[in-house]
Amino acid sequence: MIKLFCVGLVLSLLMFGCSEREQGAPEQTRSNETAVERVGAPSLKLYTFDCGNIEVSDFDAFSSSGDYAGQGGKLVNTCYLIRHPEGDLIWDLGLPNTLVGSDPQVDGIFTLSLESSLSDQLALIGLSAADIEFLSISHSHFDHTGQAALFSSAEWLVHEDELEHMFGGEEAGAQNVAFTELEKVIFSENYDVFGDGSVVILEMPGHTPGHTALLANLFESGPVLLSGDLYHRAASRELARVPRFNSDEAQTRVSMAAFERLAKKLGARVIIQHEALDVSALPELPGFLN
Numbered sequence: 288m289i290k291l292f293c294v295g296l297v298l299s300l301l302m303f304g305c306s307e308r309e310q311g312a313p314e315q316t317r318s319n320e321t322a323v324e325r326v327g328a329p330s331l332k333l334y335t336f337d338c339g340n341i342e343v344s345d346f347d348a349f350s351s352s353g354d355y356a357g358q359g360g361k362l363v364n365t366c367y368l369i370r371h372p373e374g375d376l377i378w379d380l381g382l383p384n385t386l387v388g389s390d391p392q393v394d395g396i397f398t399l400s401l402e403s404s405l406s407d408q409l410a411l412i413g414l415s416a417a418d419i420e421f422l423s424i425s426h427s428h429f430d431h432t433g434q435a436a437l438f439s440s441a442e443w444l445v446h447e448d449e450l451e452h453m454f455g456g457e458e459a460g461a462q463n464v465a466f467t468e469l470e471k472v473i474f475s476e477n478y479d480v481f482g483d484g485s486v487v488i489l490e491m492p493g494h495t496p497g498h499t500a501l502l503a504n505l506f507e508s509g510p511v512l513l514s515g516d517l518y519h520r521a522a523s524r525e526l527a528r529v530p531r532f533n534s535d536e537a538q539t540r541v542s543m544a545a546f547e548r549l550a551k552k553l554g555a556r557v558i559i560q561h562e563a564l565d566v567s568a569l570p571e572l573p574g575f576l577n
């Protein structure tokens with residue numbers, strides 16, 4: 288199975304080509320940055336889902352500078368649904384839904400809990416997981432992949448470097464198994480999901496090799512940038528802190544600079560997906576931004 292998959296991956300890479308790695312200074316502009324514009328789609332809607340809570344006993348791992356050592360605190364965890372006339376896209380897949388109804392689970396510095404699954408939250412707006420045409424994850428860490436098995440009929444939009452990161456090694460981790468059966472669209476650089484510039488997956492590597500952020504150009508609310516885990520907290524963004532659990536710090540800093548240039552150019556609202564201050568300002572289900 289894995290061998291067959293790898294053959295498929297190699298063919299896919301040959302067909303789609305490989306993007307060149309950017310090794311430039313943070314000031315350097317990505318060649319594909321200029322293509323991202325503020326293009327509002329009148330009927331676009333952005334829903335926010337609660338994808339769990341993460342208590343952190345020591346935030347030291349969240350800053351390579353060492354200045355978070357000994358601090359405890361909480362992270363929220365969020366997933367998003369973008370509704371477009373051409374289809375529905377779920378962005379990030381949260382903590383595992385097996386946590387619903389069970390005691391919080393301790394995993395190293397993390398205590399994890401989840402109140403409601405994505406399918407239960409989708410039901411609040413009259414949808415089921417089977418209705419969702421597209422899914423994409425900012426990156427493949429456990430708190431962004433947990434409910435993949437619910438979306439077996441969706442097409443997975445995946446950056447080629449994240450796909451390689453997840454499956455290029457000897458053995459795929461257990462958390463990634465649900466992804467192996469999905470139909471895939473494999474891309475490099477940025478990916479314009481519906482072809483009209485309204486929803487764009489943005490290549491922001493470094494936290495993981497194929498880490499991405501998401502731009503939703505909302506008609507009334509204006510452009511919204513979902514950070515993925517380019518930043519985990521407002522303080523990480525203000526101080527440009529890079530976690531210790533990170534694939535490439537220099538690359539992360541290039542991505543941070545690109546993200547900030549884009550946010551400024553578009554006048555975008557930035558949502559840090561683990562930051563309670565950003566998330567509490569968003570409409571609760573069944574509410575949405577448009």
Ligand SMILES: [Zn+2]
Binds near residue numbers: 428430431516561
């Ligand atoms: Zn995360």
